[in-house]
Amino acid sequence: MTETVLTTLVDGVLTLTLNRPEKLNSFNEEMHLALRAGIERAHSDAAVRAVLLTGSGRGFCAGQDLGDRDPRKGGPAPDLGHTLETFYNPTLRLIRNLQKPVICAVNGVAAGAGANLAFACDIVLAAKSAKFIQAFAKIGLVPDAGGTWSLARILGEPRAKALAMTAEPLMAEKAADWGLIWKAVEDEALLAEATALASQLAAGPTLGLGLTKQLIQAAATNSLDEQLDLERDCQRKAGRSRDYAEGVTAFLEKRKAEFIGE
Numbered sequence: 479m480t481e482t483v484l485t486t487l488v489d490g491v492l493t494l495t496l497n498r499p500e501k502l503n504s505f506n507e508e509m510h511l512a513l514r515a516g517i518e519r520a521h522s523d524a525a526v527r528a529v530l531l532t533g534s535g536r537g538f539c540a541g542q543d544l545g546d547r548d549p550r551k552g553g554p555a556p557d558l559g560h561t562l563e564t565f566y567n568p569t570l571r572l573i574r575n576l577q578k579p580v581i582c583a584v585n586g587v588a589a590g591a592g593a594n595l596a597f598a599c600d601i602v603l604a605a606k607s608a609k610f611i612q613a614f615a616k617i618g619l620v621p622d623a624g625g626t627w628s629l630a631r632i633l634g635e636p637r638a639k640a641l642a643m644t645a646e647p648l649m650a651e652k653a654a655d656w657g658l659i660w661k662a663v664e665d666e667a668l669l670a671e672a673t674a675l676a677s678q679l680a681a682g683p684t685l686g687l688g689l690t691k692q693l694i695q696a697a698a699t700n701s702l703d704e705q706l707d708l709e710r711d712c713q714r715k716a717g718r719s720r721d722y723a724e725g726v727t728a729f730l731e732k733r734k735a736e737f738i739g740e
């Protein structure tokens with residue numbers, strides 16, 4: 479049977495490739511579980527120092543597989559709250575709580591929960607031809623997978639509401655201009671550029687990068703006082719790491735630091 483998520487680990491980069499290209503990598507139950515298992519591995523496996531998430535074929539991810547939601551098959555309406563609680567929400571939380579960088583390479587259309595999965599990642603690169611669509615309004619749903627949270631926080635209410643209510647596609651370059659993603663790159667360059675970035679981060683001071691992620695995420699809800707305290711605590715931890723000692727030593731010895739991620 480074809481794997482719904484392809485997994486490789488090379489030089490500390492765990493690459494997870496959504497792999498249902500004939501359905502634009504939309505989520506069925508198997509792919510949900512496989513993606514979650516990949517992120518869980520990133521949590522527990524010290525050999526993983528960065529994650530790269532991308533998709534096979536011409537799309538990144540078209541959200542939930544609507545073939546599995548066909549009302550014409552009869553029966554009671556599905557409990558979509560249950561599917562969010564069981565599948566999307568745990569994965570989103572795992573990505574946000576992972577103390578390692580998660581890079582997303584959006585290789586093509588990202589629709590519905592597929593778009594919002596990308597926005598949950600730490601650094602998002604997209605092919606210039608890629609577009610982000612809050613497709614939910616077209617089928618009578620609300621944005622999920624953290625979409626209302628990401629869009630409102632990053633873009634503010636006017637743009638968040640317009641994107642969510644119109645389901646108008648947002649092209650990658652405009653998404654970058656609006657600060658929703660890190661950058662849009664030439665289609666042919668996407669995977670190489672995203673892999674190079676993931677490799678760079680995987681060779682970095684993992685503990686410090688994880689703490690940096692935690693700090694920036696906490697800033698959205700912390701007061702300045704709370705944030706200053708958290709920076710103090712995180713810096714204390716970072717200052718005790720072997721990578722900090724190596725970084726300073728390498729600087730003083732005028733050589734490149736060799737971080738071990740501890």
Ligand code: T3D
Pocket residue numbers: 500501502504540541542543544545547558561562587589590591592611613614617619622
């Ligand atoms: O249900 C729950 O558990 C709650 C959670 C919900 C989360 C959600 O994500 S809800 C939103 C679901 N997604 C959508 O509504 C998007 C549906 N797809 C589209 O609107 C379009 O496919 C795209 C705009 C993404 C791309 O359009 P286009 O013209 O480039 O491609 P296409 O021809 O529409 O799609 C190509 C194939 O992929 C096609 O199959 P076929 O006809 O060649 O056999 C199409 O049916 C299939 N496909 C695309 N998206 C989905 C899908 N099949 C199942 N589910 C999909 N979401």
